[in-house]
Amino acid sequence: MPSPVPLAGRHALVTGAGRGIGAAIARRLAxxxxxxxxxxxxxxxxxxLAAELPAxxxxxxxxxxxxxxxxIARAFHEAAEVHGGVQVLVNNAGQAEAAPFGRTSDELWQRMLTVNLSGSFYCARAALPAMQRAGWGRIVNIASTAGQRGYAYVAAYAAAKHGVIGLTRSLALEVAAQGITVNAVCPGYTETALLQASVDQVMHKTGRSAEDARAAFERSNPQGRIVQPDEVADAVAWLATPAAASINGQSISVSGGEVMN
Incomplete structure (x- = not known):
């Protein structure tokens, strides 16, 4: 029988942990x-969030x-002093912003790459040596369906998330024989503050009601609904377990069938 606490004693670090998907992942890993x-x-x-988690x-x-x-280098050093080397890294921190391609500024382009792609690189680089010394590790990058198929008006965000998937695949091959797996989880539209901001933007630009704007996002999912943060957390938690040892270099879509690999 699988252990009810498959990550007992493992040190997991979650970025962007304060709300939304990141908070759901932290609760599930705890x-x-x-x-x-x-x-x-x-x-x-x-x-x-820390006050809500079990002791x-x-x-x-x-x-x-x-x-x-x-x-990031300082943060990982501090984390190792408290809990030892990171064994499970979840690169969840991200940011999305929409703009027509012709009005995508240099600053917007660079910000999307820095937060969504470079941040994942910096954290993976900081976590990897301890995983290699231990001969075991899990890196889970939170990408997006935008990194699997692309969407109009978010070229910078989609490019960054495509980069996260490329990073996932390349690093997965590099560490495959070292007891370390690297995978990406790609949520569709998920019930977060980021989704609400997108709904608000649609309302502002089109004059649609909140219900109509939300319905447009729901229709992108063949199940006709918005993904819940706990569903994304469940996928991440499984990838972090010993049971997922043979899953490596994958980009797993959590989107109700919007993307099929």
């Missing part, structure tokens, strides 16, 4: 027995911008 480092830009949100998770919160390579 339930699976992991000890947790919570990374995010908002210290207050991280502390609020067994021994949550340690670090306010950090994943786009700052030096800050």
């Amino acid at each position: 339930a699976d027995g992991a000890v947790l480092t919570l990374l995010g830009r908002g210290a207050e949100a991280l502390q609020t 067994s998770a021994r949550p340690h919160a670090i306010a950090c911008d994943v786009g700052d390579a030096q800050a």
Whole structure:
């Protein structure tokens, strides 16, 4: 029988952990027995989440911008001092912003790449040496269906998320024989503050009601609904377990069938 706490004692670090998908992942990994480092830009949100988690998770919160390579190096050093080397890394921190291609500024382009792609690279680079020494590790990158198929008006975001999937595949091959797996989870439209911001943007630009704007996002999912953060967390949690040892280099769509590989 599988263990009810398959990650007992494993040190998991989740970026963008203060809300939405990141918070759901942190709760699920804690339930699976992991000890947790919570990374995010908002210290207050991280502390609020830490207070909700079971004492067994021994949550340690670090306010950090994943786009700052030096800050990431310091954060991983601090995390290792508290819980030992990171064994499960979940690169969840991300940001999305829409603009027509011709009005995509250099600053917007660079920001999408820095937060969504470079941040994943910096964190994986910081986590990998401890995993290699231990001969075991799990890296799960939260990408997006935008990284599997693309969407209009989010060229910078989609390019960054395609990059996350490319990074996932290349690193997975590099560490495949070292007891480490690297995979991507690609949510469709998910019930988060980011989705609400998109609904608000549609309402503002088109004059549609909130119900009509939300329905447009629901229709992208063949199941006719919005994905829930806990569903994404379930996929991440499975990939983090020993049972998923043969799953490597995959981009798993959590989208009700919007993307089929």
